[in-house]
Amino acid sequence: MDFDTRVKLAIYHATAEVGTPPRLEEVARRVAATPAEVHQAYARLGASRLLVLEPDGVTIRMAPPFSGIPTQHEVRVDGVVYHANCAWDALGIPAALHRSAEVRSRCEQSLEPLLLQVGPEGPEPSTWLFHCLVPAARWWQDIVFT
Amino acid sequence: MLFFRSEERIALWCRGRGVAPNPSVRMDQLWHLAVTWYGTRLQPDSRRPAPAEMRGIFESIGLQGDFWDPRADSFA
Numbered sequence: 001m002d003f004d005t006r007v008k009l010a011i012y013h014a015t016a017e018v019g020t021p022p023r024l025e026e027v028a029r030r031v032a033a034t035p036a037e038v039h040q041a042y043a044r045l046g047a048s049r050l051l052v053l054e055p056d057g058v059t060i061r062m063a064p065p066f067s068g069i070p071t072q073h074e075v076r077v078d079g080v081v082y083h084a085n086c087a088w089d090a091l092g093i094p095a096a097l098h099r100s101a102e103v104r105s106r107c108e109q110s111l112e113p114l115l116l117q118v119g120p121e122g123p124e125p126s127t128w129l130f131h132c133l134v135p136a137a138r139w140w141q142d143i144v145f146t
Numbered sequence: 147m148l149f150f151r152s153e154e155r156i157a158l159w160c161r162g163r164g165v166a167p168n169p170s171v172r173m174d175q176l177w178h179l180a181v182t183w184y185g186t187r188l189q190p191d192s193r194r195p196a197p198a199e200m201r202g203i204f205e206s207i208g209l210q211g212d213f214w215d216p217r218a219d220s221f222a
Contacts, residue, residue: 114151
């Protein structure tokens with residue numbers, strides 16, 4: 001397994017364990033490398049769109065579907081609380097973890113709460129909808145806005 | 147990328163921002179996308195779908211048209 005894949009997996013597994021992305025030093029410990037080596041891998045993973053970093057280059061803003069900051073999309077799995085980057089990622093978290101989940105979000109117009117149970121085969125029947133303002137070709141021009 | 151209770155609320159939200167509503171996505175369609183994008187994310191051989199694959203994925207669940215066409219997307 002190449003180094004960047006080891007770093008990526010260390011990030012994702014650490015996030016899956018506790019709900020938030022790890023600090024760079026924790027990733028370095030997990031892959032038995034120096035922080036400088038991991039920092040370089042972060043840049044490559046960012047270029048591959050597997051990570052979105054804060055301007056400091058070391059703080060993980062997004063390890064999709066996981067968010068590095070609190071959002072309106074909260075996902076609970078086996079007692080661990082995660083935040084998703086968007087509505088798509090709110091379902092992406094149980095899909096990535098292969099676990100049942102409880103998704104809490106809201107209607108963006110009315111602020112009515114959404115409580116959605118997601119099982120191994122997907123979400124319970126629901127008439128709620130997903131809407132995206134940005135066309136697919138422009139999603140990564142500003143992924144935080146998207 | 148947001149949740150809404152109904153088409154009417156999508157329309158209200160868009161009207162308040164002076165933008166036209168885009169095609170909405172049902173929960174079962176969104177689950178298909180979530181599994182396709184993230185189902186292998188914690189595995190060594192995972193990767194994001196390439197643009198050419200994305201178009202086929204969207205079309206397979208009935209999401210067609212320019213809005214869902216990622217051809218201008220690039221991994222450069």
